[in-house]
Amino acid sequence: MQTIVLATQKGGCGKSTLAIGLALAAMQDGHTVRLIETDPQGTLTNWKRRRSDAEPSVVPVDGAGEIEQRLEIFVRNGVTLTVIDTAGGTSALTTAAIRAADLCLIPVRPSLADIEAAAPTLSLVRSCHTAFGFVLNQTPARGQRVDNASNALGEGETFEAGGDLAMPFIVMRNDHQDALGSGLAVTEYAPSGKSAEEIRGLWQWVSNKLGPVVQEADGVEYRAPPPLGAPTMFR
Ligand SMILES: Nc1ncnc2c1ncn2[C@@H]1O[C@H](COP(=O)(O)OP(=O)(O)O)[C@@H](O)[C@H]1O
Numbered sequence: 001m002q003t004i005v006l007a008t009q010k011g012g013c014g015k016s017t018l019a020i021g022l023a024l025a026a027m028q029d030g031h032t033v034r035l036i037e038t039d040p041q042g043t044l045t046n047w048k049r050r051r052s053d054a055e056p057s058v059v060p061v062d063g064a065g066e067i068e069q070r071l072e073i074f075v076r077n078g079v080t081l082t083v084i085d086t087a088g089g090t091s092a093l094t095t096a097a098i099r100a101a102d103l104c105l106i107p108v109r110p111s112l113a114d115i116e117a118a119a120p121t122l123s124l125v126r127s128c129h130t131a132f133g134f135v136l137n138q139t140p141a142r143g144q145r146v147d148n149a150s151n152a153l154g155e156g157e158t159f160e161a162g163g164d165l166a167m168p169f170i171v172m173r174n175d176h177q178d179a180l181g182s183g184l185a186v187t188e189y190a191p192s193g194k195s196a197e198e199i200r201g202l203w204q205w206v207s208n209k210l211g212p213v214v215q216e217a218d219g220v221e222y223r224a225p226p227p228l229g230a231p232t233m234f235r
C-alpha cells in the first residue's frame with residue numbers, strides 16, 4: 001500500500017478538493033482506495049454524506065497514534081492507496097500523517113502569501129524525511145502569475161529548497177466546486193472536462209513519483225527505488 005498526504009498550514013489552498021480528486025482518479029486507475037480525514041472541519045465526511053457510491057470509504061481519525069494502526073488495517077484489507085487529508089495549522093496529528101506518508105503534496109495558490117505560508121509545512125515535511133511535491137492549485141488558465149509562482153517553487157528561490165513541482169497545474173474552475181457539492185469528484189462530475197483531465201494528469205505524476213509497490217512472496221511490501229531521473233533529494 002502507498003500513502004499520500006495533503007498538507008499545508010494555510011486553509012483554502014485545496015487540500016480536501018485535491019484529496020478527493022486524486023482518490024477518485026486513483027480508483028479509476030484500478031486502485032483500492034481509502035480516504036483518512038484528520039480535519040475536524042469534516043469536508044470529506046460531508047462530501048461522503050452527499051455521495052451515493054459506497055467507495056471510497058472516508059475514515060475519520062482524531063488521534064496521532066491512530067494513523068499507523070489504521071494504515072496497518074488497510075494493508076491487511078488489501079487497500080493499495082490511502083489518501084490523508086489534514087487540517088490547516090499545525091498539530092501532532094498532521095505531523096503523524098506526514099511521517100506515515102510516502103509522499104506529501106503541498107497545495108499552493110499562485111500568490112506570494114500562499115507560497116510563503118507553505119514554508120513551515122516544508123520544514124516539517126523535511127524533518128519527517130517524507131518526499132514531497134508542490135501542487136500549484138486554483139491558477140488562472142495561463143499568465144505571468146503562474147510563471148512567477150512556478151519559478152519560485154520549482155527553482156527554490158523562496159525556500160532555497162528546489163522543491164519538486166507537480167504537473168500539471170490545476171486551474172481554478174467551477175467543476176471542482178460543483179463536483180464537491182454533488183458528492184462527486186471532477187473525474188465523475190465532468191469526465192471529459194479540462195479539470196478532470198488535469199486531475200488525471202496529476203494522479204499520473206503522483207503515481208510515477210510513488211513508483212511501483214513490489215509485493216514479496218511472504219506478503220511484505222517494499223518500495224522500489226524511484227526511477228532514474230528522479231531528483232537526488234528523493235532517493
Ligand atoms: N482548482 C480549483 N478550482 C476552483 N475551486 C477550487 C479549486 N480547488 C479548490 N477549490 C475551492 O476552494 C475552496 C477551498 O478548497 P479546499 O479543498 O476546501 O481547501 P483546504 O482543504 O486546503 O482548506 C473550496 O470551496 C473548493 O471547492
Ligand SMILES: [Mg+2]
Pocket residue numbers: 015016017039041043085086087
Ligand atoms: Mg480541507
